Amino acid sequence: MLRRLVLVLVLMAPIGLRAESGLDAWLRYAPLEEPVARRYRDALPAVVVTLGTEAPVQSAKSELLRGIRGMLNRNLRAAARIPSEPAIVIGTLAQIRQAAPQLAAAGNIEGDGFWLRTVRSNGVRSIVIAGDTDRGVLYGTFALLRKIALGESINDLEQKEMPYSPIRWVNHWENLDGSIERGYGGRSIFWENGKAREDLSRVSDYGRLLASLGINGTSINNVNADARVLSSEFLPQIVRVADALRPWGVKVALSVDFGSPRTVGGLTTFDPLDPGVIAYWKNKADEIYRAVPDLGGFVLKADSEGRVGPSAVGRTHADAANVVARALKPHGGVFFYRGFVYDNRMDWRNPKNDRARAADDNFRNLDGKFDDNVFIQIKNGPIDYQVREPASPLFGTLEKTNQVIELQITQEYMGQGRHTVFLVPMWKEVLDFDMRARPGMTTPVKALVAGKVFGRPSGGMIGVSNVGLDESWFGNHMSQANLYGFGRLAWNPDLSSKQIIDEWTRLTFGDDPKVVETVTSMQLSSWRTYENYTGPLGLQTLTDITGNHYGLAVEASERNGWGQWHFADEKGVGMERSVARGTGFAGQYRPDVAKVYESVETTPDDLLLFFHHVPYTQKLRSGKTVIQYIYDSHYEGAETVAKYANDWRALKGRIDDRRFAEVLAQLQYQAGQAIVWRDGVATYFFKMSGIADAKNRIGNYPGRLEAESAALKDYAVRAVTPPEGASGEKAIDCPVARCEATFKYSGESGWRDVTVRYFDVNSGAAKYRVSVNGQLVAEWTATDRVPTRRIDSASSARHIIEGIQLRAGDEILIEGIPEGSETAGLDYIEIVPTP
């Protein structure tokens, strides 16, 4: 009964009843405090006039009504003609000049830009939201709403904004069956069982989020493309998705399979110079544009990670790109050709082999060979979304070819939404990095990808978003900041990280100063924190790179074909990429940059081990040795995450209960994982280097009792692979229906916290019960779903039992009851005084 009442009431009285699921992200339009709301109510006209009838302009109107209703609890009056009273006038410059010349200023607006103005005419004060395009009108409306939500004055508006570059897109690696490659927020919002989802309301919700940031295009299927996407039968599905996004000014694009002419086109080849293949692409483009006239274009991943490409038929990337681009050209479509091309079967024994070289090696000689509607889509770094990479040299190499930068919003190597990592500071480092590509001017990556340095006609930024059906979109409310930050940077890369996160926090969690301070300082430090415990000094994310890209596996990047090794041995660590002594990668940069990276002395500490193999005793600029820095940074990282969780806990009551609990759970989980990384990496390098930690922390864990040393009944001891996945390299698991491990406490009497480190794999739901001298003190079921079926660092989980009164001689019994193929694994317990 109450539930029904609440549903009714949510419609009836917006104030105070907002359910904070995360779905509205930064567009919550939460009610403003009364005094603030009153100020805006006085400043805002009561009438909104929409001059155009186009879908994005109508969206602008409904968004304005929605926002004002939410924030100010007022329903504006919609009109189609200029009244004699104050009004908010929404339209393109051309429409305004025709309908109300007295409201139009001289001047113009470029691209998708907008112009907010307060105009006084005949004693009547109006607010004009103008764009050159429909999109610009919509973006201006979102900008006005954002100003109100942030408490900025709207009294005397005179604000004109133009986007930095025309291409501001997001990509999705969503498969037609509804799964998502590298997606961590649930199933696809677009696809289900090979078709567009019946209910596309989440796509529309998503379009709204994108429009609020000025994002104007999106690819809607995986770059590892299913050839079916180009079949005629599938076209109605694309039409449906495009229809859902069109009101938000977001064009759709498709990822295509280069083999399509053969696999679904009925031809015997996909050779881009073959007349049949040329006709195939032309006819296919014509067919699709008949159904979706405003399609953005195509995206292609070729000759990489098993995808077919021009090399199979002896052609170049330019041949491949141009045949498709020419088919799109008459329709205004663009073609993104991914620069992520590399050989994953390299011999690691050849000291010249280096995956980092691949992009530049592949495309340098083709510069100038691409048609004008082709864009080389280049990842920020030369490897693949690692926690720390230099900017890709290819940004500085291409002069006569369009390019876009590809950033990853989804956190593939960045904790996959289970860890909070705010990526804007990382992106900023790359975007602001001066590639020294043209003498006499600064040539930061942002300018290069926008085409500003070499006068290219277009360019911009693409983010791999991979949102899902979870109400949080990313599986973590904090991760929404990455989409927000990407969009804001794509619009204006000169914004600071601080400014972006401040906006995001206040829009997402409200204005409480303690909340703003806690969240912004956490987010701003989160990338460095994550780097600290997962791979500092340019080591890369020391994760399972041939597996789930999530858990700790230091050697996963050694002695394989993937071309990115860190070459840790007893003497030193790092991959030598200098020209003089290594792979020569450093030489792919323009000379001014190349010489910085060429020598150990000038390479920044943060990238030292990316560019150079050095002894563990190599001193950093701080005077600290490399090995000690590795130890210290891991401890510092783990401590910082623990602090995040505690800081967040202090926000209880200042944030809605639901998101408070969900973020707290996420941070506490992350704090536990950071300890696994800390212990595993530090132990690994201690074993490898034989150099002791100056603070003697490795192997000395106060109060830790290893499960393999407990008295075991039916539990079996097993070695964990890789060994750093478990404390002492061993764990226990239960091969029967129920097992017991008994630990003897030998410390002083008093209140103690007992942490149980167990393994929660994703293929079962084992139960654990903990008793002290027969008294049950905790029980739980291991139902988390991290991406592993094995007892390893990724499945390592912890359960903390706070405040247990212990006496020397007490027996702590853990019962494990396996379920499915989850074997109730245990690593250790840790007993520390209750704080």
Next chain:
Amino acid sequence: MLRRLVLVLVLMAPIGLRAESGLDAWLRYAPLEEPVARRYRDALPAVVVTLGTEAPVQSAKSELLRGIRGMLNRNLRAAARIPSEPAIVIGTLAQIRQAAPQLAAAGNIEGDGFWLRTVRSNGVRSIVIAGDTDRGVLYGTFALLRKIALGESINDLEQKEMPYSPIRWVNHWENLDGSIERGYGGRSIFWENGKAREDLSRVSDYGRLLASLGINGTSINNVNADARVLSSEFLPQIVRVADALRPWGVKVALSVDFGSPRTVGGLTTFDPLDPGVIAYWKNKADEIYRAVPDLGGFVLKADSEGRVGPSAVGRTHADAANVVARALKPHGGVFFYRGFVYDNRMDWRNPKNDRARAADDNFRNLDGKFDDNVFIQIKNGPIDYQVREPASPLFGTLEKTNQVIELQITQEYMGQGRHTVFLVPMWKEVLDFDMRARPGMTTPVKALVAGKVFGRPSGGMIGVSNVGLDESWFGNHMSQANLYGFGRLAWNPDLSSKQIIDEWTRLTFGDDPKVVETVTSMQLSSWRTYENYTGPLGLQTLTDITGNHYGLAVEASERNGWGQWHFADEKGVGMERSVARGTGFAGQYRPDVAKVYESVETTPDDLLLFFHHVPYTQKLRSGKTVIQYIYDSHYEGAETVAKYANDWRALKGRIDDRRFAEVLAQLQYQAGQAIVWRDGVATYFFKMSGIADAKNRIGNYPGRLEAESAALKDYAVRAVTPPEGASGEKAIDCPVARCEATFKYSGESGWRDVTVRYFDVNSGAAKYRVSVNGQLVAEWTATDRVPTRRIDSASSARHIIEGIQLRAGDEILIEGIPEGSETAGLDYIEIVPTP
């Protein structure tokens, strides 16, 4: 993913993550603020010793562990023997004297009482929780936990409490199919499809709530009893429920059908003097006690509202009661014989007829004829849970018969959980009312029902609880205060309403002073408020008493056979119950009380119309006329509820989001219903009396536009029955698939709130859409479930659209789209300036 994380975390870290569903009611054990928690951690021993192994004592131990874990985040150490360190020792006095004589004081504990003591012995300080019975031990444990939750000192405990009377029971009117007669919190926690529910965890949760109040017995099926409850096949179901309640010291009892010997016993009669019938009851009792040795006893409703009773076979209530009581006697069982016996086919034209007389008329002459284990179960008032009744005269009449008072916790005539009505102040008025039953002493009802006045061996209080499966138990979090208050009063009727509600509020919603002040003042005034708009001056609840007992229907109590009329005519109102001029009911009281009620001059204003028929112009003690008081109280009542909702809204962020939203929804709904009552009752009496309201409010509703006066397309105008269910006595409903009503606004320009008064019946989900000049401003679906299928006062609902900018001439269009048998009815709209 996050959901799983949260589940895991709830177990892992109790602090800050509590989901506030209402399920734990006042036993939330919410974490205390750190400084307070520290104080208790220092004061509490770390070890708890349980001396007994009986179920209630084991419950005491687990409850103590649970409470301390929740409030202090500490897991006490459980032991079975007294240690040499400080301990909390839990046991009966006898056990303590045997196991640890040094901890036992001289003295005894009566009944289910308890004794909390701090004892210093050999330099060790212990806390002793003792009882004479297992129950007492359990109650003492709850008392200690309550002290901690309320922030009271536990440093030097010396607190002994004995219950005021031995019988502290709750009844349930739950049918074996899972429905509940007069239950408003969902389906039965006991029954489902003719059996005990498979999952009885809610029964166990409930037992815990009852035990925390000292409630020691409960009947588990409807007094309108299903004879199957006594069949041998059903017995295992009773055993299961008894097993779930036994650990909480709560005995179960059964409501029985007096016709059972014939209907299920295979006999041809149920005559209580028939040897076969005598044997039937004996054998049946023996059989049941073999399965449930601690059964509490039976409850019987006989000769009332269609239930068979002794009158059918020419026997007395005493005959009937004693035959069953004698069967129970050897097992220690008791028998509750309900005093709620009356004839519902009275002739209203006979001025001597009066249902209020029934209980006293039926039982007066049988005083002394009942066995010692029989209790006459007497409702607080002579009618039936009306909003204001005098104490039943029968309390003062019986001298040689056991009695218990029956109070109604479920809010049958009190808004059915949809309205917040805290009943403790009402119960206190009855319990403290001096019946003047014995010369030379005060004889309040509480003393009479406890047997203290006439030296009866036993007595007490019974509450009709009717909780359900809703997580709030009652469909309204605020209604939990009634169960809490009943239990506290049953334990100690000398507690004040203020003390009870203060405890409840702090335990249920926390210690925030603004929360405590808001909730307690709302609850304490809520009964008077409800009375103000539903039936002041002893008029009774002016509801549909022959129907749902919920909505407004002033004349439902006129000209029928139910014996409770208010006889409103053009001259006056009220039922004359004096001896001199009326039914003689006043004469059933002892002389000192009777003479007060006999005359208009001495009868309290609050009961004036219960006892007397007076002209509308009769002056009250305040000098105000009866008719003006009726008008004023209704306006005051409606205003007060609107204030409740506003006051509650100001608690945003001080209470968990979920309960905040649910209670706000409830109060806003109640505020809307109070207006319906206000308008309906005031209009009724204005029409009847022809006397104008001194403030000229009746019929003058600022901004109200009747639906029947709007421009209608397909909507049909219909008279509403009873007429006070709709403004202007008419509504419109939609006989086709879609209808329109258009209202023309003619006021000044500006921000306006528009209230749409529509009808939300329980047999469909109609849609409504509201537009202003074609602009959609609101839409909703009518999915509430109030107990009516008709367009009437009970289904009258409102939707408020705040902040609409209107101009004279604007057209407000309401579209109604019926669904099921809900016809999208409309009463009116009301347009007022936005505050």
